[in-house]
Amino acid sequence: MTPTxxxxxxxVCDKKIAAKGENVGISFYAFFKNKNDDPELLMEAAEWWIRTHQLDHFEKAVKIKALVQAGR
Known part of the structure; x- marks a missing residue:
């Protein structure tokens, strides 16, 4: 995963958790604006989310944050 x-x-996870609590769910689309302004980064996120980790469409933000912090 790139540093970006x-x-x-x-x-995004920190903002969502702060605003809506530890049970807030997110999808990988939460990391992007409605306008596809960075297709390479979007595809990287989709690859990580779908192929690498086989995550459901919505997951808890705390779970995603933990995966990223663990370098998975």
């Missing part, structure tokens, strides 16, 4: 994606995921 790692930073983006951690920032």
């Amino acid at each position: 994606l790692k930073t983006k995921i951690l920032e």
Whole structure:
């Protein structure tokens, strides 16, 4: 995972958790604006989320944050 994606995921997870609590769910689309302004990063996130970890569409933000922090 590139440092750019790692930073983006951690920032978004922290914001979502702070705003909605530890049970908030997110999808990998949460890391991007509605406009696809960075297709390479979007594909990297999709690959990590879907192929590498075979995660459901929505997962708990705390789970995603823990995976990223563990370097998985």
